[in-house]
Amino acid sequence: MPAEPGALSLPGLDVPAAAPRRGWRPPRFPLAVIGLFVAAAMAAPLLGLPDPHAQALRDRFKPPGWQEAGSWKHPLGTDRLGRDLLSRIVWGARVSLAAGVLTVLVASAFGAAVGLTAGYYGGRVDATLMRITDATMSFPVILLALILAVTVGPSFANVVTAIAVILWARYARVIRAQVLTLMQLDFVAQARIAGAGAWRIITRHLLPNTLGTLLVLVTLQIGYVIILEASLSFLGAGIPPPTPAWGSMIAEGRDFVTSAWWVSLFPGLAILLVVLAFNLLGDWLRDTFDPKLRQL
């Protein structure tokens, strides 16, 4: 194997500086969009926006600021109840992003744990866990959320639960596959020879080597979860009104698409932008860390 740049020369000769960086071009567009939404979501109370819940029936269905009938007091217009759309979108970002991130974190933690265990122990443990995983993966998320909404009532917690309870299976599969590959590598055998037990091998050797994959998967899935949440809210099984949520906002504007098009369009655009940004970021992470994941 040709010596990698930065390789030490031996013996007794001087050690050159660390390996040169590869062409590192961070993805500006996705980071900017995500950064913008995250910043806006977090700073929502401080932005001096009109109260998203404040109804002003006199001002209902005001078009966006640049239109003739609109005013810059409501830059993106108002909805059916006169609530400012821009404000609702910003506050809605809190909901969507929180739902996306929280769900994905819970699902990935659980899924990774299952995948690591199944991959490490193999045999019957693996077979059992994988059967459970397969069964889970085949259950439709929307159906589960609707059931929850009907039985327990729609809420933020229900959305996160419903999605996470099904989503972890995807992580389990991918992480298990990667663990199986890692187990073939000698350094795992070496850890055993050194006397390491299961816990040490899993946490110290296997887990750190799956973090790259996890990161990619998590990022790619946030977009998916946001869309799921929006769909659920659209169907009325997600975040209940009056909390602003992009999905329910689109639903509210459904009957007025031709007349007050902005009520549905702008929340829809927000979803589009955020999901696109997360997907692009995920692609970039995948290409940087592990091109083998390209089929995801």
Added chain:
Amino acid sequence: MSALLEVEALTKHFPVRRGLLGRATGLVRAVDGVSFTIDAGTTLGLVGESGCGKTTTSKLVLGLERPTAGAIRFQGENVLALDRAQLRRYRRAVQAVFQDPYASLDPRMRVGAIVAEPLVINERLDRAARRRRVLELLDLVSLPARAADLFPHEFSGGQRQRVAIARALALSPRLVVLDEPVSALDVSIRAQILNLLRDLQQRLGVSYLFIAHDLGAVAHMSHTIAVMYLGQIVEWGPADVVAREPRHPYTQALFAAALPIDFDTPREEVVLSGEVPSPLRPPAGCRFHPRCPHAMARCASEEPPLRPHATRQVACHLY
């Protein structure tokens, strides 16, 4: 000379499972009644081609697999009857270096942590003492102290093997299993590593189980050589005796195929016919008889035992 490791009639069979319920439909006789000893401070070279069972043997010695039958005695104690604590001590005394320098080091850990890991798991040293020991080990393998803070990918293949050797020596083992330690390295680097291994043996008195397909390297490093074929040892004796005057027909073919680069040594061409049979269905009688140029009627029905002959042991009806 005390025997450090004694292996007697060691056997490992793997069931072949087919079908939904995983019924055993056959038996892979990976290791079938292997016996040898390794004395303290010496090297046993284990040679053979694919399917001969040398890798499985090394895994049995390392405790990574449990034998189906047979005994392993380390410093007189039966390894298979050890309790937890004693087993831990055995594990510490027997370490390994594997072939692939790119797969044997965790890419996410710094070299210092990699070398220190056996210490972390097995000993109660404080951080400073550990660091001292790590630097000591790196020095043993001629790596600079700075290496401890770098990651594996910053090293070349030969240097990584040095790291692997340093790690294997961390617990001051009595026996190190070397499984193709230089096969994946460039030819010009192999001599460096082989020299290092020999120096370490002289300095530390550690024994080696040296597995390689490069017969020249094996002959150079080993005090005794054991030749395996289809799970059994066919010849075993002092290295120069086995290498220079092999008696078993398989050993002769093997060493003839080793292709020395000396033009002056006359070489006998022994080219075997046929393929290496599968360990699933080894031939009856002497396992080598279908390919043996000297096969007799007896060889197809009677398995020859390992018998002493001309200062070594051979399993062949010719002797």
Added chain:
Amino acid sequence: MSRPVVDVRDLHTHLVTRWGTVKAVDGVSFSVGEGETLGLVGESGSGKSMTCLSLLRLVPRPAARILGGQVWLDGEDLLAKSEAEMRKIRGRRIAMILQDPMSSLNPVFSIGMQMREAVALYHGLRGRGLAARAAELLAAVRIPSPAERLRAFPHQLSGGMRQRVVGAMAIAAPPRLLIADEPTTSLDLTIQAQYLGLLEELQERHRLALVFVTHNLGIVARICDRVAVMYAGRIVEMGPVRRLFTRPAHPYSRALLESIPRLGARAARLTAIEGQPPDLARLPAGCAFAPRCPSVMDRCRVETPPETVVEAGHVTRCWLEAPGAGAPAGGRPA
């Protein structure tokens, strides 16, 4: 002296990597005649595989480019040909056997189907004649029960058998030049012995020019007539095998030969080559071997040595051999 089958002159192939441009093949020249075997020896990064790919013009694009030189095959310059013309030459007049037989054979097609493809391409045979010729080829590479084997799939054969099948496809045409790139590295020793014997037999029967790439000097001693030792993209020594092995002129060749453990000689210590193989993206000025050379002189670090003739048919690139050489720093063993 009849014209050589292949005559490579001053071949240059560069590879663009993320660490810079690498001169994978840096002015390589050699020739091979009919029935002759040239061993191409070197370690990873020496350029031996890239040289072979350059002969076939199969260098991985767009990263690699053949920048200059000539490759004469029976009097025609391959580097001047169009891609369409090269396609007719590959397989037909030049064939190549690679190291890993599993990737050379398509796992989803039977042996017969793959051989038929090769044979049909070169001979325009069909049906029965095709199958018969395919079976003939398998028999030529000593595969038992060839007609039945045609129906087998690659995974049903052992490594040695697969390499023979690959060999059979390679000689289907038969070609003028056969390039074998480490074909026995993944084979067991006794199987390797069989395979080398087979290659010799095929070469003699078809009067092939054979280029055998390997890092194993034992194989070179066994089947090669001449050998070229490569280092960092250049040929540092080339000559008849016996001569080069007994009286190597280049310090690298010498060090390589001395570092190999020999059977039956439990010498105290192997002579190791210090240092690491070169980083092709950051080659030093002058001779690429200078950082590791036991006989290095000041001149070596500054100027690249030219090709010097040591004896008829034996050349090397070393300032020690160049006319008017100064006293070496380390001295040469007598």
